[in-house]
Amino acid sequence: MLAYVIQRLLQAVGVMLAVGLIAFAMFNYIGDPVNNMVGQEASQADRAELRQQLGLNAPFPMQFARFVANALSGDFGMSLRMQRPVAHLIAERLPATLELVFASAILALAFGVPLGVFTGIKRHSWVSRVILTVSLVGVSLPTFVIGILLIYVFAVLLGMLPSFGRGEVVKLGWWSTGLLTKAGWLAIVMPAITLSLFQTTLILRLVRAEMLEVMRTDFIKFARARGLPERAINFGHALKNTLVPVITIVGLNIGGLIAFSIITETVFQWPGLGALFIQAVQFADVPVMAAYLVLVAAMFVLVNLAVDLLYYLVDPRLRGERAVAGGGH
């Protein structure tokens, strides 16, 4: 177990260093950081002095080491556009995005898994066919179209839900949450649905395909021959055997949700990281872009780590040591 975890952690560190290198390269070689800081008017001497101060004349590995050290302490420099520390900007925006992604992931799982099980078991029922057809719409319509449709119906025509923003937020330390107010809940409904639709469909279809596969196996046949209740077979034996691929895809897609949230946040004017990133791109605000890149990569890596550990919990065959020991525990 420990060896497995350590191995995964080392991999994660490797990936983060690689991403850090890319971010660092962006930071230093897209545009001139000195220019970015002092503007065009500074004299040649001022620039040279600043270069020295900033350590830009130091050898490359030194500079990269400093970048990593700074990043680890949360220091990504100043935003060129806002003239504020990037870390502060991110801290302001992160809660909005994480809450949106979290809500979407919950929605996608809450609908995708049961519907996938249902359509996998009741393969020939017309309800399953309707669900599958409707779910196709989920994958084939672009996110922004769904978002705009939702806004049109529920905000413009019915006036039930706000069309933009997070509603009312409450501060918990540096974290601002919209999940403690009614306005906040109303505001998150449409963005969360929009963001989750694609993932719901994906999970539904994946669970269904895996269920169909598992239902054909001998151990399901044997579970039936033992007279186990259908519920135990479908939601215990069968569903659990679909978990490994489902965890993989869901894990990958939580990363995907963060990335996709850029579009959803733009459509709903959701004040999250995605919106921050879009603005940063428009203004070539390199430090913000670099920090965003590192942050998203870190989330991907964390989720992947969690996925690997979940595998380990779900599938005893991966717990190698026990097989060798050959006995109890």
Added chain:
Amino acid sequence: MALLEVEHLRVEFETRRGNLIAIDDVSLAIEEGEVLGVVGESGAGKSITGMAIIGLLEPPGRVTGGEIRLAGRRIDNLAYDSMRRIRGKEIGAIFQDPLTSLNPLYGVGRQLAETIMAHTDASPTAARARAIQLLGEVGIPAPERRIDAYPHEFSGGMRQRVVIALALAVNPRLIIADEPTTALDVSIQAQIIQLLKGLCREHGTAIMLITHDMGVIAETADRVAVMYAGRIAEVGPVRDVVKSAKHPYTKGLMGSIPIMGREVERLSQIDGSMPRLNAIPTGCAFNPRCPDGMARCGVERPDLMATGGPNRAACWLYAPLGVAVHG
């Protein structure tokens, strides 16, 4: 009244190219505690018969005729959940492949306990204690230490022992064992059959033993049913079927057994091969291959009839003299 009575069973598969009749007018009975061997070439309908009895035919397979009774109670027309309560509790089953019969993600103790709890109101603790006892009974060493092990931590033979423990967990009255040793190493096949037979004798459990291995049948079964093309060709006490077969097909089969050989003997020593389901000849299904065929054989289908010995055979050679060919 026999424990299990199958009468005029018919199973059809509805396929795009029409209805295939996989089982046609099969009748058989198994007494309390009896071992009935079922033999026949691949595709003869042995497994389908077994699956029909435990109510687990997979679509498009369907029972379209006849009756199946367990201790006098009709079970072929039960609702899914009523039949589910019979499976495992009254009729257990063991399938061919021990490597794939167990759920890889659950410990064997858990699989045993859930089976016990599905059919009794044993507490989890009691079910676990019983599970350990069962593992011991099927010859798993140190069962109290192995109870939480996963299937992949056992060898093939040990897994099949676990499967037997699962099938016997709540003392069913009948076990349908469909080639329970075919997938195992030859060296342990005999042990497993011995174990199964011993346990069933202890508990008075009847067995429907489907196999290709005539050696196993000769040593284990009380009676034998020989199937051919979805029908029963001959049925009788094991000694009589092995030593003095009546049906020409059975004679061919017996001619092909290596004397008490332990090797799996695929039954294909008779010239020609069994007809496909969509091309079963009229009259006696065996007539294109039969060395003793008569004119009547190609026209009229023989039912099981007395042969003068204890066996009954579906063959016109034993038609009572003087009975009109057609009524």
